[in-house]
Amino acid sequence: MRKMKGNRLSSIVMHNLLIAVLAFIWLIPIVWLACTSFSSYSGMNTSTFFPKEWSIIHYIKLFQPDTVAQFPQWFMNTFIIACVTCVISTAFVLMVAYATSVMRFPMRRPLMNLAVILNLFPGMLAMIAVYFTLKSFNLTNSYAGLIMVYSGSAGLGYLIAKGFFDTVPRALCEAARIDGCSEARIFAQIVIPMSRPIIVYTVISSFLVPWMDFVYAKMILNAGISEKYTVAIGLYKMLDKSLINNYFTMFCAGGVLVSIPISVLFMIMQKFYVEGITGGAVKG
Amino acid sequence: MKLKKVLASALAAVTVLSSAALVNAEETINLTLWGAEEDQTLLGELVEEFKAAYSDVTFDIKIGVESESTAKDTILTDVEAAADVYSFASDQIYDLVNAGALIDLDEYAEALTMAGKTLDDVKAANVASSIEAATVDGKLYAFPRAADNGYFLYYDSSVLSEEDVASWDSLLAAAEAAGKKVGMTLASGWYNASFFYGAGFTTDLNDDGTTAIDWNGTSADGYTGVDVVKGMLQIASSPAFMAIADGDISNQLAAGGLCAAVSGTWDAITAQEAFGDGYAATKLPTFTVGDQQVQQGSVAGYKFVGVNGYAENAGWAVLLADFITNEQSQQKFFDQRESGPSNSNIIDSDAVKANVAIAALAKQAEFGQTQTVGGKYWDPAQTFGELIAQGTLKADDDAGIQTALDTLVEGVTAPLE
Amino acid sequence: MASEKKGAAASIGGFFKAIGNYFSGFGTAFAKGDAFVKLSALWMGAGYARRKQYVKAVIMTILEVAVIAFTVTFAMQYVPKFGTLGTVKMEKVFNMKTMKSEFNDYDNSFQILLFSLFSFVVWAAFIVVWMKNIVNAYKLQKMEEAGEHIKTFKEDLHSYIEEKFHITLLTLPVLGIVVFTAIPILLLIFVAFTNYDQQHMPPTELFTWTGFTNFLSLFGGGGLTTTFSYAFVRVLGWTLVWAFFATFTTYIGGILLSLLLNSTKTKWPKMWRTLFIVTIAVPQFVSLLLVRNFFSNGGIVNTICANIGLTGFLRDIGLVSTSYIPFLSAPGWAHVMIILINIWIGVPYQMLIATGVLMNLPADQLESARVDGAKPFQIFRKITMPYMLFVTGPALVTDFVKNINNFNVIYLLTQDVYTTTNQAMANSQAKEVDLLVTWLFRLTQDYYNYKMASAIGIIVFIICAVFTLIAFNRMIGNGKEEDYQ
The missing domain is CATH 3.40.190.10 (Periplasmic binding protein-like II)
Structure with missing residues (x-):
């Protein structure tokens, strides 16, 4: 009996050790990012892992906007764009997923096939057309335009959510229908509350889009007015050949500052996961 | 042919109308200017000086960021949305001219009379090689601002x-x-x-x-x-x-x-x-x-300042482009940004000769x-x-x-x- | 194999059948309808007004007027020029008095193409509504003749949260997709049949229709460089290899990591999960650009490898010929590194999804398997994986397609860093590590070669479409959807 216990203990240790090793590998570049951002040298350090001299000067500089770096302003811009995008995208994804998963109507299959076909086309190519579409509505150099680009086609990414909705027991919906619930109520009051994990996933991924995209943002915010930039283009431009030597550390510091709120968001979201586990257990 | 005649007469009519209108209208002249990130502060100063030089006109000049090395990429994507006046590296001039993104300065030379000079003055003030590089098919398309884009x-x-x-x-x-x-x-x-x-x-x-x-x-x-x-x-x-x-x-x-x-x-x-x-x-x-x-x-290589072919206020744009590339401005670019001038007078100055990098560039120039x-x-x-x-x-x-x-x-x- | 084809064929066939039914329904309605049904063809509110559905009549009339106004004020500026894509080139004259350039009323081929397309889409949608309208008017006529109850406007509205709820749900998302995806794609398909390139760039120059010229030159009819098909085959090959590995490594990795973290043996699972998630919380353009510098020829990993003698060792065994390890700058090395780095950023994402999905894993199945004495690996193979595949199967297909078009990873890791030493590739502006998207992106961004990029885009699209439609129909087309419900 004691031996069994010892075995179990060592297997637990091994298990956690494995996770620790993996986590270590995963975090090396992130640690490097964090360390570099505290370097006192403004260019790139290629000879040592840790900076030679530590300093928080580049964080201070980030909050003293100059013509190149207007970080606080960029952060606000991106935050606003991300919030609106996230609401619209999540709504679109859930709406399409519900319609295709739970409801049955004649055009369902053709529409789903059409969505697959649209997803196959290299989206990068269509960028120029999207740009001129926005321009004709006078939406270039505006956040409304960017938000539309980020969330307009969100419905196409419905498949994961649909796969999830497919696992919601159909009997529940049928019972509700017999009780006289409208489709809208089934959607809002039965299916949505059961789908927290997938909602969390959708919210996270759509919230991230504006923080990560630099291709569309660069194209649409093309007036060169730096206080209108999103974090992504602002930081990306710091790596311009003529600037990298003076701004590389600031770029790292900016990267760290962007990651912190997103990480916090992820951590809050984790709680929902736990709730999802218990919810699933009750359901099962 | 016929079309051209109609066009010309229509334009003439428009000219008469608009010039008559201009007499009373206190119009704000909107201009946009693109320059490199690191030059923004100086460009801001120069724009203020420009406004002061023409104090009887109301300007609204917006300065945007576009690095000289990537100007072409941004401008060619949408010429009409690009700035009226912009700086760019000399190797981009052919593509820019082809895309209609630069005006032929000879056609707009008249505007320079407002600054009391002619296009020949501009040509004479800058070193011949820089003017040559800004010339495509015998036509001058840009104002040289710096001659330091070499190694x-x-x-x-x-x-x-x-x-x-x-x-x-x-x-x-x-x-x-x-x-x-x-x-x-x-x-x-x-x-x-x-x-x-x-x-x-x-x-x-x-x-x-x-x-x-x-x-x-x-x-x-x-x-x-x-x-x-x-x-x-x-x-x-x-x-x-x-x-x-x-x-x-x-x-x-x-x-x-x-x-x-x-x-x-x-x-x-x-x-x-x-x-x-x-x-x-x-x-x-x-x-x-x-x-x-x-x-x-x-x-x-040179850095040029050009005027967008689709600029509405092209005349003022020409004046602004000339202003930020004239001798005084180039001197400021040298003083504040250590930019190697294309203006012959400044190149000959002792300060420039004392600058190690720019002096070496001048040696290599030959x-x-x-x-x-x-x-x-x-x-x-x-x-x-x-x-x-x-x-x-x-x-x-x-x-x-x-x-x-x-x-x-x-x-x-x-x-x- | 046969059933797959049947699946795809059936769905396409069904689509056309539906269209056929639609038209025959319209024909019957128009032929057999009364005067008001026929009048509906001209005044869309007529049928409704006759059946006392006044609100609907007004709405339809407003819609009709709006479309006519759109046609007259907007569409007619562009559609008539669609055949030539414009003839008037830009000309301008400088007016010294106003200090302004004066432009003629010039044509912009791209605008003509885009807005014509817009008009076509609006008209097509309008025709569908118009036909549906007549069918509805006829239906109302029949209902009135049979003495049935005709719905009030309120009841009509109510149906949009009942049996027609899917229309309510889908309208906005579909509209968004049409404007921001469908129309741009259609436009690019049209561009493949024009000569839109650097020599013909609007607004200064006009471009026009050239038929199949671009496709001919793509398949060796001259044009482009001679090495083009050489580059195309290689880029396509790597694109497929990459998409396969990128999809499956992160997918399997994500599930394994999720199982590892959710195991009962794990201490502080939340903390570990958070640590992994931090990697995706850093925006890709930061983390990838950083990793690129991390592994660059003169970068820190190379410094360390040189210091510990790894570089020398690799030189001795002939794996490296340079004084540094070309992690991201030589074919082979770069390919492997890109896939590894993609695992780094992709696995935490998949772990999130897998965690979410595995929470809904039927617990009773697991329990009974455990009672039966199944080993963990057996449970994984027999219960966990099938369930995962069922739920995320369709997503796997989309992931694959997404990876075919994965621009960010390749562009951020190789742009400005990777220089090909293959002259034949270089002559076609391609690199060994290019995906088709990054190659097309450069063709449009640096060479403004929209016509060729579009033509290639269509070819790629056709290749992908055939493969994916089969896979997609197989995964969700066999009526499996109800299995787990």
Whole structure:
């Protein structure tokens, strides 16, 4: 009996050790990012892992906007764009997923096939057309335009959510229908509350889009007015050949500052996961 | 023909109407100006001065950020949305003219009378080579603002003597003896062309927009392309030579392993910090072609300020472009940004001559030339440089080198699509 | 194999059948309808007004007027020029008095193409509504004749949260997709049949229709460089290899990591999960650009490898010919590194999804398997994986397609860093590590070669479409949807 216990203990240790090793590998570049951002040298350090001299000067500089770096302003811009995008995208994804998963109507299959076909086309190519579409509505150099680009086609990414909705027991919906619930109520009051994990996933991924995209943002915010930039283009431009030597550390510091709120968001979201586990257990 | 006449008369009518209207209207002149990030503060000052110079007109001038090196990419995506006045690097001028993104300054020269000068004054004030580079098919398309978009040799005079830096052979030998390296970018058509230009080879643009290039043959000076490549391979194969990726020179300078590097004024501060008291710069060395020493050439690049072909207030845009490139402004660019002027008077000033980097650039200028190439040049030329840098080509394999050169020429001269 | 084809064929066939039914329904309605049904063809509110559905009548009338106004004020500026894509080139004259340039009323080929397309889409949608309208008017007529109850406007509205709820749900998302995806794609398909390139760039120059010229030159009819098909095959090959590995490594990795973290043996699972999630919380353009510098030729990993003698060792065994390890700058090395780095950023994402999905894993199945004495690996193979595949199967297909078009990873890791030493590739502006998207992106961004990029885009699209439609129909087309419900 004691031996069994010892075995179990060592297997637990091994298990956690494995996770620790993996986590270590995963975090090396992130640690490097964090360390570099505290370097006192403004260019790139290629000879040592840790900076030679530590300093928080580049964080201070980030909050003293100059013509190149207007970080606080960029952060606000991106935050606003991300919030609106996230609401619209999540709504679109859930709406399409519900319609295709739970409801049955004649055009369902053709529409789903059409969505697959649209997803196959290299989206990068269509960028120029999207740009001129926005321009004709006078939406270039505006956040409304960017938000539309980020969330307009969100419905196409419905498949994961649909796969999830497919696992919601159909009997529940049928019972509700017999009780006289409208489709809208089934959607809002039965299916949505059961789908927290997938909602969390959708919210996270759509919230991230504006923080990560630099291709569309660069194209649409093309007036060169730096206080209108999103974090992504602002930081990306710091790596311009003529600037990298003076701004590389600031770029790292900016990267760290962007990651912190997103990480916090992820951590809050984790709680929902736990709730999802218990919810699933009750359901099962 | 008929259409043109109708157009002309319609325009004439519009002219009469609008000029009549202008008498009373206190119109705000909207202009946008694009410049590099690091020049924003200075541009702001210059714009204020410009406004003060024409105090009877109400201006609304917006300054945006667009680096000179990437101006073309942004502008060509949507010419109509681009700034009225913008700075750009001289190698972009052909594409910009083709896209209608620059006005022919001769047609707008009249506007300069407001500043009390003529286009010929502009041409006379700047060095001839800069005006030549801003001229396409005999027409001037931009105002030269700086003549510092070229490269030369930075070196550490505490390690290398003036004799050492005269030729690549002695330079590399001295560097090896000191346990240091000499850095240059080979994988870039902008840098590696210097060897070919030095040996008398040329590039040019044909009327249909394709590039003409003769590097796989024999140059006007009688050298063969194969011999030039062998000379390059001899340099690249030296243990003291370091082939550096485009844009990475400043990192390597800062890292401290180099005692000399081929770069431009943008790395002046980094080089100064890296070499300390030994900071020095001069023209590029000579290199071996066959059994002779040949002076390495270079690409003479400029920074221009142009007026968008779709600018509405084109007249004022011309005046603004002229203003930020005139002698006083160039002086300010030199004082505040250490930008190498294209204005002849400033070039001759003692302050400029005392500036190590700009003086070296001026020394190299005599061996420099404008790089006239089309868009198809860059990728094949970059790959060719990388082949040399990695030692894929062998110095004793004449046929292999000739094939590589032929492939290069084939790619560069390919028809435009 | 046969059933797959049947699945795809059936769905396409069904689509056309539906269209056929639609038209025949319209024909019957128009032929058999009364005067008001016929009048509905001209005044769309007529049928409703006759049946006292006044609100609907007003709405339809407003819609009709709006479309006519759109046609007259907007569409007619562009559609008539669709055949030529414009003839008037830009000309301008400088007026010294106003200090302004004066432009003629020039044509912009791109605008003509885009807005014509817009008009076509609006008209097509309008025709569908118009036909449906007549069918509805006829239906109302029949209902009235049979003395049935005709719905009030309120009841009509109510049906949009009942049996027609899918219309309510889908309208906005579909509209968004049409404007921001469908129309741009259609436009690019049209561009493939024009000569839109650097020599013909609007607004200064006009471009026009050239038929199949671009496709001919793509398949060796001259044009482009001779090495083009050489580059195309290689880029396509790597694109497929990449998409396969990128999809499956992160997918399997994500599930394994999720199982590892959710195991009962794990201490502080939340903390570990958070640590992994931090990697995706850093925006890709930061983390990838950083990793690129991390592994660059003169970068820190190379410094360390040189210091510990790894570089020398690799040189000795002939794996490396340069004085550095070309992690991201030589073919082979770069390919492997890109896939590894993609695992680094992709696995935490998949772990999130897998965690979410595995929470809904039927617990009773697991329990009974455990009672039966199944080993963990057996449970994984027999219960966990099938369930995962069922739920995320369709997503796997989309992931694959997404990876085919994965621009960010390749572009951020190789742009400005990777220089090809293959001259034949360079002559076609391609690199060994290019995906088709990054190659096309450069063709449009640096060479403004929209016509060729579009033509290639269509070819790629056709290749992908055939493969994916089969896979997609197989995964969700066999009526499996109800299995787990």
